[in-house]
Amino acid sequence: MPNEPDSPDPWVILDELTGAGSGTADVESDIGPVAFYGRCSTEDNQDPRTSRAWQRSNAAKFVEALGGVITEDYFDIGQSRSVPWDRRREGARLLAALKDPGRTWTAVVVGEGTRCWFGNQFSLIAPRFAAYGVDLWVPELGGKFDARNPSHKMLMSVLGGMSESERQHVQARVRAAMDAQVVNEGRHQGGRAPHGYKVVDGGPHPNPRKAAEGFRLRVLAIDEDTAPAVRRIFREYLAGAGDRMIAGGLNRDGVPCPSSMRPEQNRHRLADGWQGSTVRSILENPRYTGYAVFGRWTKTEMLADPDDVAAGHVTRFRRAAPEDVVRSRKPAHPAIVSVEDFTRAQVVRRSRGAGGMAGIAKLERSGSTPPKRLYLLRGRVRCEVCKRKMQGGAVRQHAYYRCKARTLAPGSLALADHPTTVNLREDIITGAINGWVGELFAPENRDATVHALVASQCDPAELAADRAVNKRLADAETALKRYQAAIAAGVEPSAVVDAINQARAERDAARAHLAQPPDRPPVLDTAEVYAMIDALGDVGSVIERARPERLARLYQELDLGVRYLPADDGGVATLSLRVASECVRGGT
Secondary structure, three states: OOOOOOOOOHHHHHHHHHOOOOOOOOOOOOOEEEEEEEEEOOOOOOOHHHHHHHHHHHHHHHHHOOOEEEEEEEEEEOOOOOOOHHHOHHHHHHHHHOOOOOOOOOEEEEOOHHHHOOOOHHHHHHHHHHHOOOEEEEHHHOEEOOOOOHHHHHHHHHHHHHHHHHHHHHHHHHHHHHHHHHHHHOOOOOOOOOOOEEEEEEEEOOOHHHHHOOOEEEEEEEOOOOHHHHHHHHHHHHOOOOHHHHHHHHHHOOOOOHHHHOHHHOOOOOOOOOOHHHHHHHHOOHHHHOOOEEOOEEEEEEEOOOOOHHHOEEEEEEEOOHHHOEEOOOOOOOOOOOHHHHHHHHHHHHHHHHHHOHHHHHHHHHOOOOOOOOOOOOOOEEEOOOOOEOEEEEEOOEEEEEEEHHHOOOOOHHHHOOOOEEEEEHHHHHHHHHHHHHHHOOHHHHHHHHHHHHHOOOOHHHHHHHHHHHHHHHHHHHHHHHHHHHHHOOOOHHHHHHHHHHHHHHHHHHHHHHHOOOOOOOOOOHHHHHHHHHHHOOHHHHHHHOOHHHHHHHHHHOOOEEEEEOOOOEEEEEOOOOOOOOOOOOOO
């Protein structure tokens, strides 16, 4: 039977049901609540408060035109852009919040894309946001990132490359300028003064702008209280004494060690007397000749996990290549040791090393140097009596950790209760640790472990108070915007002036509280700890397979620590999960 003239076209009905043929793009009219993310590396060139303000302002202007309201802030301070989001404190907190069904925002906006992503980071982060239905708004794109748009992907890849290139150019320019200052002017480039010197005022800063701001040039001068110890070290070494013998003599004579003379500059060291390593570092420092030397140690970026490039890099200090070290053309400060004596000390040092290890030197020339022993607990075992790290050593094919009392300074309080030698066998302690860790992370104990890790941090009430302050700040800023919009719509300003003043007072009070955070360690919430445990993988299977390299890496990721109690012939093991961060100097 033919269709009636007025009957609807079945293809039209089918297209309406399936959505086919519409061809119209979705227009964002009200994107709703969004979260803001930003980052500031250091406060050397721009303080964090100013950096946060302009980035957040850019983000707010970007989304407010489309009905978006920023309801939560995530801002990393002191984080290099090269550090992956999982290892940034606020970045990791944002990624953990993606899994929270109760979060108050449905999209994320950034103030500047090049400050947030580096290299290929965006390609690793964007799919995670898409998996949880969270949009990414990037000012450089002019809107929301669309994974189906090849131009968006290409532009974000270019932005990541530009960010990486900008950082490398800044590093190269800064290093070249510092090298030139050392070579031509012999300028002291900051840092701790070598033992035997002190930093003094050298007059107005040579940079006119800095001089106008009151900055002063800093130069090295001889410290008459500590310089005699340096001269004694070189004199005894050239007379035939070794590093440990010199350190022992200084301790017996009651000569203060560097960490006891300047504890404010050596918070990472115990003021427990001279050590052989301290003497060695003084003997190898060419600045005692009076010439400025710069670049002997350099920051080197290494893969955090060679098997997982996405985990990013970590920064380590390494001895620089000889061609990268620069020296001033003329003396830059008073000399403590003559160039001739310093050169003789280096020649003696090399000849002693070659003579005492002739066999190894021969193996190195043949390219068959035996591999170094891997100590699973390297740097993680401390003696409970003297609080010092125990050193690894091999005895009859077994690894031990030792603490020797004879290296303590005479008269040290730790000597009263310290055994002559403390030895801890590695396989005995790791067996107990592996059983304990495997039990902690077993599926049936996982929830209890997470709660214990969260509870071991600062008071939950303090964390709740911080979140309340952030919420007060967001509410006050939202209220101010609402009142301003009402005035723009024609409401009499006098009718809302009291409410505006109250909202401003609330905003200023919250900002003042956040500008002076209490001095306490960072706190991870339950979701973040679960996310970090998920990132570790199957801890139980790793423990069972016990491949040494992976086991040592697992101990590192767990931040494992062991305190050995010689009196009880036992130890106490602790672990914690924390976000590892890498800081850089300079406005990168």
